[in-house]
Amino acid sequence: MRNPTRSTVPALLVSATLISSSLAYANDSIDVDIYQATTEGRGDALGAVTLEENEHGVLITTALNGLGPGPHGFHLHENPDCGPATKDGETTPAGAAGGHYDPDNTGSHKGPFSTEGHLGDLPRIHVGQEGKSEQTYLVPRLRMDDFRGRALVIHQGGDNYADEPQPLGGGGARVACGVVPGQ
Numbered sequence: 001m002r003n004p005t006r007s008t009v010p011a012l013l014v015s016a017t018l019i020s021s022s023l024a025y026a027n028d029s030i031d032v033d034i035y036q037a038t039t040e041g042r043g044d045a046l047g048a049v050t051l052e053e054n055e056h057g058v059l060i061t062t063a064l065n066g067l068g069p070g071p072h073g074f075h076l077h078e079n080p081d082c083g084p085a086t087k088d089g090e091t092t093p094a095g096a097a098g099g100h101y102d103p104d105n106t107g108s109h110k111g112p113f114s115t116e117g118h119l120g121d122l123p124r125i126h127v128g129q130e131g132k133s134e135q136t137y138l139v140p141r142l143r144m145d146d147f148r149g150r151a152l153v154i155h156q157g158g159d160n161y162a163d164e165p166q167p168l169g170g171g172g173a174r175v176a177c178g179v180v181p182g183q
Contacts, residue, residue, distance in 0.1 A: 073159030073171025082177035149182035
């Protein structure tokens, strides 16, 4: 007669290995508080964005309330600062966040799935008529280390993932921002 315990042990070891490798990714997550971006600085809290690394990239989960309905451009910006910045006499909300994250200096806005554009392009955020966004998006070209010590910026309008007819996808004004903690 066969010993059932002996045949079960290899299956349990394989299962435990698969679970532990999945948990290695699941433990690496960051909650980023998102605030309204104003010319005076940080405005009202709008919720949070959760970043969670997995084997396919980074999952971004939104839990936001208070944005205008419709699509919104969403980008990873260079600097961990959501303060306003003044240039040529004009103050830009969240201007201190700098430009889109572009470590390869592509200078090109092609969307989150193109390998030809900068890495700061994230999937558009979609907001319902009640002003809420509770969705999960995948960003396959980024890892958690790309996000650390940078800012997430949400724009007033949608994003066409191109530099034409308007630069940077045509998202317009920066309306919300959150700083991603560093290491």
